[in-house]
Amino acid sequence: MVSIRFTDGSSRECNEGATFLEILKGHDKGILKKTVAVKVNGALYGLKEPLCASSAPVYVEPVPLETKEGLELCRHSAAHVMAQAVKSLYGGVKLAIGPAIEDGFYYDFDTDRPFTPEDLEKIEAKMKEIIKVDYPFTGESLSKDAALGLFKGMGEGYKEEIISELKGDSVSIYKQGDFIDLCRGPHLPSTGWIKAFKLLSSAGAYWRGSEKNRMLQRIYGTAFASKAALDEHIARMEEAKKRDHRKLGRELDLFTTSEDIGAGLVLWHPHGATVRRIIEDFWKAEHVNAMYDIVYTPHIAVVDLWKKSGHWDFYRENLFSPMDVEGQDYIVKPMNCPFHIQIYKSRLRSYRDLPVRYAELGTVYRYERSGVLHGLLRVRGFTQDDAHIFMTPDQLEGEIKGVLNFTLYILKAFGFNEFDIYLSTRPEKYVGSLDNWAKAEAALKAALESTGLPFSIDPGEGVFYGPKIDIKIKDVIGRSWQCSTIQVDFNLPERFDVTYRDEAGKESRPIMIHRALMGSLERFFGCLVEHYAGAFPTWLAPVQAVILTVTERNDAYAAEVYKTLKGRGIRAELDVRNEKLGFKIREGQLRKIPYQLVIGDKEMSEGKVAPRRRGGETLPAQTVEEFIEAVEAECVAGAAR
């Protein structure tokens, strides 16, 4: 007998060998119905697995379907069902891997013929049949040799490869119907437990993600606890689609790319450029405030500079080819750092000068392979909000703290209040002394701790030249965007022999940090567009107010109002087109302009305007002055958040 304690406080005695399904009997039916697995002393087990002998009490926690672990298990089972369907429909298909992933699952198949959308429908239909038959998932343990023999006999070469790389002597396999797969498990009790799933897309994917390997065909799908939850997820995907910055970029006339210009190169249209200008002005003012010196540097430089920096060796495949200038090779810059270093080195520096903070909105060009380009998020020419800080070693922690707080302040100003923060530590290949690494990591950690924000540590994920902090921002609908990065660099100061004179008059090596808060203006802007779904807050909106006339009689007065607004720095437009008011309202609404100022005979006679907010709310008629003051107040509040 094994003594079992449940998380609800109850306990009972069970025979060893009893399945968890049996053990849970007697539990509340409501709970039981939702339970898809159990956690036994913290480890996940399927409901049909037997209880092992134990002298100590065993803690059993039911895992409901709608939890993260429950869904993961369900999705993994769905991946198996999909594989079963594919194998029964298409001969000669070999299985690779089929894990549950965030928001769904996939399975990679080796097949000569890629899957079409029609195939997906067929597979989905087959899966429904399999689910209806309700095949039980049964797991068993095999010796490695036996498993190798089994999968070899089935012609499943990828499974053989996986088995031979697994540690331990035995592996587990799972079956449902005539389908057998190598699998760690656990699974749902049977296929019928899959309540709501959908296949989403197919795509090529290299075996183990390496281009050197054969390309497989991957099918993505997802599964949820209920049809309602699945529908909700699909609605979320549609919402994300609506917010797509590439779609909104065109609709709101913010930016375009053109094949006549070249892939990955962005044209900022007047409205997008206005938003960018406001971001840049804000950025500059805040940097001056935060004691940075703003600098400008060229777009091209002699290639030797990049040989010296190491970029030419480490980064070659991302650099554009050199151009010949009077017999000397130049390249467009992929980074700003060597230029800032040159400015630093233009004269002798004293410890009294430090820290030196150079900031630049520096436009850089990097060659990205055509397949990875993506809207504004992955481009070939972009502007970094870059800065390099040179400091003495004992200034490091204070500077990092300063940068970190500054970063959060700037990000919050743009409406981002949730962050995922990561500290990446020393990788296997690194430059610099262990001592310096330890100090720098400690300084980054201390700075992070001082913010009181949670962060996680990515061991070994630092860049070869130093540890770093990455900040991902979360947008309104919960998606993460990598923007900010703060990196310590032990490499470049050495390579460029950057020095300062310390208190003793001796030549010393400063520490350098690179940092970008928004990352690149292109990416950050794309992120902003999606965050706000194109409806920028008033302080950022390219057009803040559009003046709408009711009839021609109002034109002259409207023009006066327009002039007043422009004179006061409000970004206004005048719409005196011969259209009905409803038409103009609709258009202004679709353009997501924060305010529409209606002017008819009534407003004209009273010397007022009738504002209407973007959401549809009509404000009481007011004087132009009142409106201007309200907008000004709103903008100050917006930028200073």
Next chain:
RNA sequence: GCCGGCGUAGCUCAGGGGUAGAGCAACUGAUUCGUAAUCAGUAGGUCGAGGGUUCAAUUCCCCCCGCCGGCUCCA
């Protein structure tokens, strides 16, 4: 770069071996109107670029360019 899909009017898209259509936008006219689409008319296309097959290609084939979804969240 690789796999798959796509590229037709400014935009969204239909069509298909016999030199092309819709809606919206644009333009012209009428209308002077109060909070999400007034009516009528006109114009607009080397069907992404180049090559091939054919009596004939936008349609079929090849190649190039661009765009979209992917390319380890490891049994």
